Amino acid sequence: MPELPEVEALAGYLRERAVGRRVDRVEVAAISALKTYEPAPAAVSGRTVTDARRYGKFLAVVLGDDLHLVVHLARAGWLHYRESFPSGGPLRPGKGPIALRVRLDDGSGFDLTEAGTQKKLAAYLVTDPAAVPGVAKLGPDALAADLATFAGRLRSRRGQVKGVLTDQTVLAGVGNAYSDEILHAARLSPFALSDRLTDEQIAALHEATGRVLGDAVSRSLGQKAAELKGEKRSGLTVHARTGLPCPSCGDTVREVSFADSSLQYCPTCQTGGKPLADRRLSRLVR
Ligand SMILES: [Zn+2]
Numbered sequence: 001m002p003e004l005p006e007v008e009a010l011a012g013y014l015r016e017r018a019v020g021r022r023v024d025r026v027e028v029a030a031i032s033a034l035k036t037y038e039p040a041p042a043a044v045s046g047r048t049v050t051d052a053r054r055y056g057k058f059l060a061v062v063l064g065d066d067l068h069l070v071v072h073l074a075r076a077g078w079l080h081y082r083e084s085f086p087s088g089g090p091l092r093p094g095k096g097p098i099a100l101r102v103r104l105d106d107g108s109g110f111d112l113t114e115a116g117t118q119k120k121l122a123a124y125l126v127t128d129p130a131a132v133p134g135v136a137k138l139g140p141d142a143l144a145a146d147l148a149t150f151a152g153r154l155r156s157r158r159g160q161v162k163g164v165l166t167d168q169t170v171l172a173g174v175g176n177a178y179s180d181e182i183l184h185a186a187r188l189s190p191f192a193l194s195d196r197l198t199d200e201q202i203a204a205l206h207e208a209t210g211r212v213l214g215d216a217v218s219r220s221l222g223q224k225a226a227e228l229k230g231e232k233r234s235g236l237t238v239h240a241r242t243g244l245p246c247p248s249c250g251d252t253v254r255e256v257s258f259a260d261s262s263l264q265y266c267p268t269c270q271t272g273g274k275p276l277a278d279r280r281l282s283r284l285v286r
Contacts, residue, residue, distance in 0.1 A: 004056070004057060018061070071124075251267055257278055
């Protein structure tokens, strides 16, 4: 799932490439992806792209001064910038990976795509980004929060730190992949309880959040849009590396189920050498 660094890079790319261009038209191929019907997609035609912004993991394309195309890419969504589109008529609604196409006046544009059969990509055409429920509920941005804000937000919610860190209403932008990386960098157990973290642990977590996200943003910004891939991140230390050696200590990266997915961590770096119990598994074998 694209998280803060990937969405930031997409916004940066759009600012560079699309700002100043006029929209020819928007074609909606996956009707269910567009969550709003007023204003209609036709209202976008003739508008100039004035900015591209990020709200947590949401991407917003600003059209003129009061229209926003806000997109949540969900688990398998992505934005593909095209220098040109194949000739032929408009997209036909169907079951393909393209949910939405935005054509610009120089023949270029972008497709919002979603792989797989689970269609969760959500697009909203709104006059105010706060009209998007997920945007209105966002906590402070994880990359912008200072230590006091960060500490206050984390301690406001009691739970396993992995879950609290990925709760978009607590802090915006961190998902499954980067929370694994941040917790590893902070040498914290993903199951540590958020309201029992010491000041030192909170400070380490805040520092790690800034460093891990900042590094990932720098890496992403150096890539061309065609090379930006939500699921092919470079520089990961534990996430999606189950069974491989931890780059810090050489221990084997382990995996445990968490929520509806799984998390990866290093026992030596994060849990005093003890593997975490997989609750789902122990329930099964009980
Ligand atoms: Zn380690």
